[in-house]
Amino acid sequence: MLFSSWLSWHCTRAELSQADLCRAVNAHPGAASVSRQATHRWFSGSATPSVTSLAAVCDVLELSSDQRAEAIRLIAQGAA
Numbered sequence: 842m843l844f845s846s847w848l849s850w851h852c853t854r855a856e857l858s859q860a861d862l863c864r865a866v867n868a869h870p871g872a873a874s875v876s877r878q879a880t881h882r883w884f885s886g887s888a889t890p891s892v893t894s895l896a897a898v899c900d901v902l903e904l905s906s907d908q909r910a911e912a913i914r915l916i917a918q919g920a921a
Contacts, residue, residue, distance in 0.1 A: 844915040845886035851902050859884055865901040872897035889916045 852862055863880040866872050873893045882888035890898055895916070899909045 842915060843886055844889055844912065844919055845884055847912060847915050848883055848898070851904070851908075855902050857901075862898065862901065866894060866897045869897040869900060886919075889919060 852858070857865065859880050860877060863875055863877050866875045866880075871893070873891060875890075875894055875897075879888065879890075879894075883890055889895075895912060899912060902908075904912070
């Protein structure tokens with residue numbers, strides 16, 4: 842599985858659009874500012890979030906530790 846597919850699945854489950862996720866990440870305390878274009882690139886698979894942004898995404902999606910670890914693993918696989 843690719844990170845982009847994983848992200849899309851979790852956002853669908855949480856009933857969040859790309860724009861909703863972008864707004865929620867930007868509203869998250871301590872998160873770096875994320876553009877709608879950056880969020881689009883995460884969903885298209887052409888980019889992945891920074892560590893800070895990924896933490897905010899996981900918080901917004903209310904993911905478990907195992908799900909967070911899976912996200913990190915998928916990003917690492919994509920970089921290899």
